[in-house]
Amino acid sequence: MTTQITSTDTHQHVFLGDGHSRNERKVWLVIALTATMMVVEIAAGSVYGSMALIADGWHMSTHAAAMLISALAYLYARRHIHDRSFTFGTGKFGDLAGFASAVVLALIALLIGWESFQRLTNPIPISFGQAIAVAVVGLAVNLVSAWLLKDDHDHHHGHHHDHDHHDGPAQDNNLRAAYLHVLADALTSVLAIAALLVGSAYGWLWADPVMGIIGGMVIARWSWGLIRDTGSVLLDRLPDPETLPAEIREIIERDGDVITDLHVWQVGPGHYAAILAIVSPRPATPEDYRLRLRPVHELSHVTVEVSQMQTAAA
The missing domain is CATH 1.20.1510.10 (Cation efflux protein transmembrane domain)
Known part of the structure; x- marks a missing residue:
């Protein structure tokens, strides 16, 4: 992997x-x-x-x-x-x-x-x-x-x-x-x-x-x-713990891709950082996932980890 x-x-x-x-x-x-x-x-x-x-x-x-x-x-x-x-x-x-x-x-x-x-x-x-x-x-x-x-x-x-x-x-x-x-x-x-x-x-x-x-x-x-x-x-607590993470999941979790770990926190006024671990049957490049998140303009720093989804046969 x-x-x-x-x-x-x-x-x-x-x-x-x-x-x-x-x-x-x-x-x-x-x-x-x-x-x-x-x-x-x-x-x-x-x-x-x-x-x-x-x-x-x-x-x-x-x-x-x-x-x-x-x-x-x-x-x-x-x-x-x-x-x-x-x-x-x-x-x-x-x-x-x-x-x-x-x-x-x-x-x-x-x-x-x-x-x-x-x-x-x-x-x-x-x-x-x-x-x-x-x-x-x-x-x-x-x-x-x-x-x-x-x-x-x-x-x-x-x-x-x-x-x-x-x-x-x-x-x-x-x-x-x-x-x-x-x-x-x-x-x-x-x-x-x-x-x-x-x-x-x-x-x-x-x-x-x-x-x-x-x-x-x-x-x-x-x-x-x-x-x-x-x-x-x-303390890295989001005022609304659902909205921004939900928006990220909605954008990323298409075509069978799954976010297995997600951390979002504020790093300055109007600036948020996110770390995503994605498991996918057909992994795209990390850069591709990052480009998908570009419309979420609060995200000023994004780190993406991508891995191949393990099939049952494997």
């Missing part, structure tokens, strides 16, 4: 997302915007003795730090794109960064929840006018940042598509992580403004921490969706 193995024409193993460079620039721009606002708030808070300004400034710093994870992952993946020690390229760096960023987002949600609980049990006086002004400025910066990151973001917060290649651009979990940090900051600003307006009108000090707890729960839910999705990519 003769076994033949082939792989894709090019062995560059470049599996970065289509918008890698553009998304990298966007994240650096948002970090610069957030960091500038953070410095201004902390400085102004120190000069004017405003705890609200200082607190919001440090809060923004956590999101800036998390977005830095995204930016550095883009940079590292791009710089090591031809490093052969990464067997299947650096396309998964975004998912690794997204996973780390999602853990940071979960910790921020916990901190917001804990701080809100503390405020609920031990209310402290609030300078409503000053706090509202800070929240409005923070919201404005976050909305600009969200607009910058939103362009190619797929808004499904953890909901999977039935079949990626029929549903627009591939999900870049690294950009999604940065987007969720900005969105989380915007959400806390909106909830804070609502709570402060109610508090200043009716004197309800409890409204602010209650809104904080609600915000923390929403952010925790976003974080879990991102942890689940990035973790699946890192």
Whole structure:
């Protein structure tokens, strides 16, 4: 029995997302915007003795730090794109960064929840006018940042598509992580403004921490969706284990050919690799099978093993 193995024409193993460079620039721009606002708030808070300004400034710093994870992952993946020690390229760096960023987002949600609980049990006086002004400025910066990151973001917060290649651009979990940090900051600003307006009108000090707890729960839910999705990519789990493998089987298993072993996994945003073992009564060349799979454009790296089917007489 003769076994033949082939792989894709090019062995560059470049599996970065289509918008890698553009998304990298966007994240650096948002970090610069957030960091500038953070410095201004902390400085102004120190000069004017405003705890609200200082607190919001440090809060923004956590999101800036998390977005830095995204930016550095883009940079590292791009710089090591031809490093052969990464067997299947650096396309998964975004998912690794997204996973780390999602853990940071979960910790921020916990901190917001804990701080809100503390405020609920031990209310402290609030300078409503000053706090509202800070929240409005923070919201404005976050909305600009969200607009910058939103362009190619797929808004499904953890909901999977039935079949990626029929549903627009591939999900870049690294950009999604940065987007969720900005969105989380915007959400806390909106909830804070609502709570402060109610508090200043009716004197309800409890409204602010209650809104904080609600915000923390929403952010925790976003974080879990991102942890689940990035973790699946890192562990080579397909979001839909039937669709892509079924499409491969449908194309290959004709004229008596049988796939005896099939592995499909994601190697970067919109890029999948596949290893197929085919047994056939009339084996074609591995190259022929690979050409048959060319219409499945998510498959960026295909390895085919072909062997002759053993007859009962043999």
